[in-house]
Amino acid sequence: MRAFLDSLAVLSFLGTVLLLFAFAAMLNMVRELQAKLLRAQAAVPAAPTVRAVDRFGSDDGAPTFVLVVSEHCPNCRDRAHRLAAVAGPDLSWHAVLLASAERCAEWVADSQVLPVIDAALVGTVAVGATPTLVKYSADGREEWRRVVGSDDDLDALLAVDSAERLSA
Amino acid sequence: MQVRAPNGRSLTVDGNPQPFIGGWAYLLWAHGPKGGTRFQVTPAGAAEVVSKQMGEWSKYTVREAQWNGGRLLSLEDPQSGTNMVWVGPHNEVSTFFAGTGVPFEAFMDILALFDIQDKPEGLTMLPRAGSGMTLGNLLAVNTIDQVCSVQVKPVEEASETIPRSAGRRVRGGSMWRVDERDSAGAVQTRSVFMVNDSTATTVVAARPDDTRFINVVESISCRLG
Numbered sequence: 001m002r003a004f005l006d007s008l009a010v011l012s013f014l015g016t017v018l019l020l021f022a023f024a025a026m027l028n029m030v031r032e033l034q035a036k037l038l039r040a041q042a043a044v045p046a047a048p049t050v051r052a053v054d055r056f057g058s059d060d061g062a063p064t065f066v067l068v069v070s071e072h073c074p075n076c077r078d079r080a081h082r083l084a085a086v087a088g089p090d091l092s093w094h095a096v097l098l099a100s101a102e103r104c105a106e107w108v109a110d111s112q113v114l115p116v117i118d119a120a121l122v123g124t125v126a127v128g129a130t131p132t133l134v135k136y137s138a139d140g141r142e143e144w145r146r147v148v149g150s151d152d153d154l155d156a157l158l159a160v161d162s163a164e165r166l167s168a
Numbered sequence: 169m170q171v172r173a174p175n176g177r178s179l180t181v182d183g184n185p186q187p188f189i190g191g192w193a194y195l196l197w198a199h200g201p202k203g204g205t206r207f208q209v210t211p212a213g214a215a216e217v218v219s220k221q222m223g224e225w226s227k228y229t230v231r232e233a234q235w236n237g238g239r240l241l242s243l244e245d246p247q248s249g250t251n252m253v254w255v256g257p258h259n260e261v262s263t264f265f266a267g268t269g270v271p272f273e274a275f276m277d278i279l280a281l282f283d284i285q286d287k288p289e290g291l292t293m294l295p296r297a298g299s300g301m302t303l304g305n306l307l308a309v310n311t312i313d314q315v316c317s318v319q320v321k322p323v324e325e326a327s328e329t330i331p332r333s334a335g336r337r338v339r340g341g342s343m344w345r346v347d348e349r350d351s352a353g354a355v356q357t358r359s360v361f362m363v364n365d366s367t368a369t370t371v372v373a374a375r376p377d378d379t380r381f382i383n384v385v386e387s388i389s390c391r392l393g
Contacts, residue, residue: 031297034297034298035297035298036298037298038296038297038298038299039298070234075234076234128235128276129233129240129272129276130233131233131234146271147233147273148233149230149232149233149240149242150229150230150231153231
């Protein structure tokens with residue numbers, strides 16, 4: 001009986017050791033995965049550059065500029081006002097304001113900017129900072145995205161020329 | 169008073185007879201595969217207030233955005249370069265980029281290598297696993313108004329600056345008086361260098377013969393945990 005108990009104890013000890021090894025191996029795998037993920041993120045800054053959102057495509061072949069904003073962000077409001085001021089009916093691009101809060105739609109009221117209030121879509125587009133301007137080609141594919149820090153930067157990104165600026 | 173340094177160590181400064189003018193400012197370097205980057209960590213709003221007081225604000229092209237619950241500021245000086253600042257709820261972290269037209273993304277990509285936690289007791293920015301970054305060359309700076317400035321370094325990073333001569337024995341360490349004199353022999357700057365088992369501290373007097381400076385030197389103690 002004694003010998004049986006001893007061997008049982010030894011076996012259970014061996015089992016524990018094996019488990020520990022398994023855990024260590026698993027932990028290593030997790031760490032390697034973490035490191036790989038970080039390296040991958042570092043290689044592709046902020047977000048993958050090619051994404052597609054069908055609803056930002058257009059039938060007339062013109063690109064769409066989407067300004068992604070958040071609610072409690074004075075700069076977002078200022079940039080939205082600027083976008084509303086420069087977006088006219090005769091421009092060769094479409095303008096969209098994307099936000100998750102209804103209130104943001106007021107920032108572009110009575111303008112050519114189409115407000116899209118859709119929290120899920122904001123999550124899909126997944127910008128890091130706000131306000132960010134994202135350019136979509138006519139087929140709804142993302143061309144680029146940039147954080148917009150000032151009205152001048154917004155104008156430059158939209159390539160609004162000086163004549164249009166003066167009339168705005 | 170105990171605060172948290174950006175590298176996660178606790179900084180305890182006791183015995184100053186007068187309070188410090190404000191929160192601690194930290195300089196530190198992050199070294200990585202692409203070289204070194206210098207960061208400043210200061211109380212929130214410090215960069216803006218200081219540059220406005222220095223009259224430098226007007227020459228900046230200021231850009232602003234929102235990121236991770238804080239403000240992102242780009243202060244572009246056409247003459248020298250661009251200061252990028254992330255202003256959190258309690259503290260801010262800033263770094264300098266040479267050149268102009270630096271996109272916010274450049275700064276965000278660097279900050280993303282660190283786990284940044286902004287708390288009232290201090291902002292910590294520990295390198296994320298796999299980022300390949302290490303922190304070093306910490307310098308913590310504070311001021312007692314009109315009396316002195318206090319600069320604290322980890323003792324292991326100050327070994328080459330410790331004098332070979334034996335200093336005066338004080339409070340678990342040694343102390344040296346350092347006077348810089350002008351050509352006429354008058355004391356220009358008076359400072360005291362103190363070393364204990366965790367810190368190397370320099371206290372620089374605002375006026376060389378101020379007794380309040382002596383009082384600070386006689387009683388202050390700085391420790392890094």
